Amino acid sequence: MDKTWMQKNRRSKEYWDGLQKFLDYAFQNSSINGMILCPCKECKCGVCITRENAELHLKVYGFVKGYTHWAAHGEFVYSSAPKPTSYDISHGVRDELDDMHGLVHDAMGIPEQDYTRIDGTEYKSQLPNVEAEKFYNLIDNSNKELYSGCKRFSKLSFMIRLLHLKCLGKLSNKIFDMLLDLLKEAFPDAMDGLPKSYYEAEKLMKELGLGYDKYDACPNDCTLYWGVDARRKHCETCKESRWVKSENDPTGEGRKIPHKVLWHFPLKHRLQRLFMSSKIAGHMRWHAEGRTKDGNMRHPADSPSWQTFDFHHPEFSQDSRNVRLGLASDGFNPFKNMSSTHSTWPVILMPYNLPPWMCMKQSNFMLSLLIPGPFAPGNNIDIYLKPLIAELKELWDVGVNTYDASRKENFQLRAALLWTISDFPGYAILSGWSTKGKLACPVCHKYTSSQHLQNWGKYCYMGHRRYLEMNHPFRKDAKSFNGAVEYGKPPRRLMGSTILDELAGYSIKLGKTVSDNPELPFNWKKLSIFFDLPYWKDNMIRHNLDVMHIEKNICEIIVATLLNLEKTKDNKKSRLDLRDMGIRSELHPIEKGNGRSVLPPACFTMKKKEKEIFCKVLKGIKVPDGYAANISRCIKVKPSKISGLKSHDYHILMQQLLPIALRRTLSKAVRSPLVKLSRYFRKLCSKVLDPADLVHLEKEIGIILCQLERIFPPSFFNVMVHLAVHLVSEAKIGGPVHYRWMYPIESQHHKMVEEQNPCAGKHVIERIHCENFADWFSDHVKQIQVADGVDISKDLKLLARGPNNVGRTYQKILVNGFRFHTRQLESQRKTQNSGVLVNATTSSFSSTKDNNPILSDLAYYGILTNILELNYTEGRTVTLFECDWISKGKRLKQDEDGFTLANFKNVKPHPEPYVIATQVSQVFYVEDPLAEGWSVVVATSPRNEFMMDPVCDIEMYLQSTITSTTQMDNENEDIRWVREDDGDEILH
Numbered sequence: 011m012d013k014t015w016m017q018k019n020r021r022s023k024e025y026w027d028g029l030q031k032f033l034d035y036a037f038q039n040s041s042i043n044g045m046i047l048c049p050c051k052e053c054k055c056g057v058c059i060t061r062e063n064a065e066l067h068l069k070v071y072g073f074v075k076g077y078t079h080w081a082a083h084g085e086f087v088y089s090s091a092p093k094p095t096s097y098d099i100s101h102g103v104r105d106e107l108d109d110m111h112g113l114v115h116d117a118m119g120i121p122e123q124d125y126t127r128i129d130g131t132e133y134k135s136q137l138p139n140v141e142a143e144k145f146y147n148l149i150d151n152s153n154k155e156l157y158s159g160c161k162r163f164s165k166l167s168f169m170i171r172l173l174h175l176k177c178l179g180k181l182s183n184k185i186f187d188m189l190l191d192l193l194k195e196a197f198p199d200a201m202d203g204l205p206k207s208y209y210e211a212e213k214l215m216k217e218l219g220l221g222y223d224k225y226d227a228c229p230n231d232c233t234l235y236w237g238v239d240a241r242r243k244h245c246e247t248c249k250e251s252r253w254v255k256s257e258n259d260p261t262g263e264g265r266k267i268p269h270k271v272l273w274h275f276p277l278k279h280r281l282q283r284l285f286m287s288s289k290i291a292g293h294m295r296w297h298a299e300g301r302t303k304d305g306n307m308r309h310p311a312d313s314p315s316w317q318t319f320d321f322h323h324p325e326f327s328q329d330s331r332n333v334r335l336g337l338a339s340d341g342f343n344p345f346k347n348m349s350s351t352h353s354t355w356p357v358i359l360m361p362y363n364l365p366p367w368m369c370m371k372q373s374n375f376m377l378s379l380l381i382p383g384p385f386a387p388g389n390n391i392d393i394y395l396k397p398l399i400a401e402l403k404e405l406w407d408v409g410v411n412t413y414d415a416s417r418k419e420n421f422q423l424r425a426a427l428l429w430t431i432s433d434f435p436g437y438a439i440l441s442g443w444s445t446k447g448k449l450a451c452p453v454c455h456k457y458t459s460s461q462h463l464q465n466w467g468k469y470c471y472m473g474h475r476r477y478l479e480m481n482h483p484f485r486k487d488a489k490s491f492n493g494a495v496e497y498g499k500p501p502r503r504l505m506g507s508t509i510l511d512e513l514a515g516y517s518i519k520l521g522k523t524v525s526d527n528p529e530l531p532f533n534w535k536k537l538s539i540f541f542d543l544p545y546w547k548d549n550m551i552r553h554n555l556d557v558m559h560i561e562k563n564i565c566e567i568i569v570a571t572l573l574n575l576e577k578t579k580d581n582k583k584s585r586l587d588l589r590d591m592g593i594r595s596e597l598h599p600i601e602k603g604n605g606r607s608v609l610p611p612a613c614f615t616m617k618k619k620e621k622e623i624f625c626k627v628l629k630g631i632k633v634p635d636g637y638a639a640n641i642s643r644c645i646k647v648k649p650s651k652i653s654g655l656k657s658h659d660y661h662i663l664m665q666q667l668l669p670i671a672l673r674r675t676l677s678k679a680v681r682s683p684l685v686k687l688s689r690y691f692r693k694l695c696s697k698v699l700d701p702a703d704l705v706h707l708e709k710e711i712g713i714i715l716c717q718l719e720r721i722f723p724p725s726f727f728n729v730m731v732h733l734a735v736h737l738v739s740e741a742k743i744g745g746p747v748h749y750r751w752m753y754p755i756e757s758q759h760h761k762m763v764e765e766q767n768p769c770a771g772k773h774v775i776e777r778i779h780c781e782n783f784a785d786w787f788s789d790h791v792k793q794i795q796v797a798d799g800v801d802i803s804k805d806l807k808l809l810a811r812g813p814n815n816v817g818r819t820y821q822k823i824l825v826n827g828f829r830f831h832t833r834q835l836e837s838q839r840k841t842q843n844s845g846v847l848v849n850a851t852t853s854s855f856s857s858t859k860d861n862n863p864i865l866s867d868l869a870y871y872g873i874l875t876n877i878l879e880l881n882y883t884e885g886r887t888v889t890l891f892e893c894d895w896i897s898k899g900k901r902l903k904q905d906e907d908g909f910t911l912a913n914f915k916n917v918k919p920h921p922e923p924y925v926i927a928t929q930v931s932q933v934f935y936v937e938d939p940l941a942e943g944w945s946v947v948v949a950t951s952p953r954n955e956f957m958m959d960p961v962c963d964i965e966m967y968l969q970s971t972i973t974s975t976t977q978m979d980n981e982n983e984d985i986r987w988v989r990e991d992d993g994d995e996i997l998h
Contacts, residue, residue, distance in 0.1 A: 039084025047082050055082045157200040183208045222275045226268035231390035232521030248523045273380035277401045278410045280376045291416035294363045298330035307699040310362045315550040315744045322548045332424045334362040338431040341386050355381035390520045391439050392539035429551050433559045441553045442536040449533040450729040453736040456532045457501035465586040470724040471732035477712030490720045493593050506547030513537045551744040562657045563730035565664040584725035620675040621650035623939045627671040632842035635829045638662040665692040670936050670946045683717035708738040813880035820877040827952025828932040844874040845933040870897045871912045889927040895920040915943035
């Protein structure tokens, strides 16, 4: 269609005739209730008007600049209309490369679809309210070839690739500008019309919704020059200049270089972009429409916290598209390993509407703020949070008009913040409650049970007997604990309204130089800025305790104390505190004269040989690829030391490896609570939480901590150890195959074998069944197809024919989310990927005359020796694992701690060594340091494993299986504080 008339004078006949043709076309193809979106310069396709008004607008104002493709009026009919050459890029080669056309549509909120009413019925969907001029300019760039004949890149895709390389290669702005100059000099035609500098390229990114704002800040964190303070030149609190001063510029107003700059990435546009993508918009309703609702907790939407929020704010929960957010923040050093203490604080938001496999992916995280260094903002972080809080208030009170690409309609999007996530120091910064001193626990708040240790110089946090049942014998056992009987009850959680009451009437000024603030009650340092949000006081959990860091710190304390490392909690100072408290006289220091003293070996003190065994076990562990880092690099056997472990290493050590390493060391009375603590964290970190299990787990952790109080000195119980008791309570608030199995076919074959061998025993029939099944199956498929005319699927026919005579073997494979290696390949590596596990239903016979076998589920543990690929006709393949197997008998046992041990030494080949690869899960084996040939079995689960329920046809997020093992019940066993086996004395 000729559109040159659009550039003519609006008073000319050509323009008038063309306008009438446009209106005829638009009302024929895109009319909604007798109106169309007006494409004039004023309305910009944002208002629906009648034909008469549209004609008037287009005569007076003219068309919006660049509106040459009438996308909002029915021209995008890809199925039938021939496409100009420029569209070949976006709909041809581009489908296999970068979909820039689709990217622009998603970024600007215009869906790629056919707006024409094919059947003549009224088209009900709405078009988005967007800035059309920007959209059409970007569409033109996404359709223009980089140079004549280029099918691989458009102008837009090439520039985005260059910017991507800049990020990956960490190119400076100057180098990027030089690169653009070089490309323009070498390829002038290709670079024509592209940005000439990084500054221009940055503006292009802003048009795609990737922009940001920058706000100057006071160097003392008193003022953010934003909002009403945007034009100030000096801080009203500390009177410091906004600008950096110099000899040549004593006021700083010449160069105007700010002391600090806050980077703010607007949230509203980021949330709108989630719904502009048709692929993501549907997932934003998953929590209401696709969630499994069986009483278990797989997602925040299953939690009482979410459901209570819905109860308090029904108008918000009516539209499932309204976004629930979590906020996370922590400091990091952008200079990595350089000798710098610089600390920059990003503030990140995550949308919880998405399914579990999406909401915690980094690609869906939204960077909201980048708080500058060089020092942590500390209590003054509220100054920098102001722009974000203002956005959140607007998103709660008003919302933002957003286009939902999945439903093809506009709606008013609102958002709410559920909670924050941070480490423990960050908890204090965000909440305003100091996490140091006498009342360091923010959950116990003013009821924190603590005691200052004079010699240790710090507070300890014990008193865990108040978390036990009122009739528990530990409550009256004064001797084993702190010398007193316990009658207290666990404190209740602090409600938001209580916090507001406690801090009512106090006014706090923020800034490093402020010294005249009033003293707040208890451990409060400020009223958090999050209380500016209208709903914040009603949230059941406002700030989360971070399980990762708590687990890491507890494990580090345990290891350091057991091995007597630098961070041990058992030394002369801790023993002197025992003497001052008048408890455990057996462990008091023994003075030897000359200023020296001897510390009697405590029940948890390891001998030199035990330390070596402990470290040797960890040193020799080989785990599957991706399961954990190479922990052995951080472990020395002689002398026995562990150092350099990261948080995830401690996570694996605490939940899997620590109980194994402790098996051959210490007494059962000492070892048992540590093993239970390991299981506690493992259950707590399950992907699916059963509320009933959490009730039991909450009782269990109180007992575990009390058992530890009987063993370790008070200095062991810093606030991180104490916080373990609150993790379950926060978790409580804030968690068919039978259509596709072969059983019916196997049952039929069993019946035929019995008819042909009436005198054979059951075990003989089992053997005949296994040997002849393949031939029988092939003949059976042919017979039913010929005799009964049954329509058999092609896959079943090809399977019945059997595999080809030639197959392939491999040394490694990735299946079921696991990476498997054969034993031969593994012998040359530091990782272990050959351990396999199959759970099979097996007929068990008591003797050869037994005709009543028992069907039972057996776990077969194996080592992978070969990987076979059977090739069938037309490219079908089946992968088999050949393994050495053990299932029961003398090669498999359980020890007193409930661990499964396997012995593969000189194991004989199994008569049925093959299994289908997809039936296998992965385990790894940890060598027992004392029992030759025996290894502890450790089960693993693949990361990011998500299973779907084919019966309910809804997504499920299933936990990795936790094998229940024998519990060691030594709750009331007497603890002997001094080792009776001549343990190593400690000299001081």
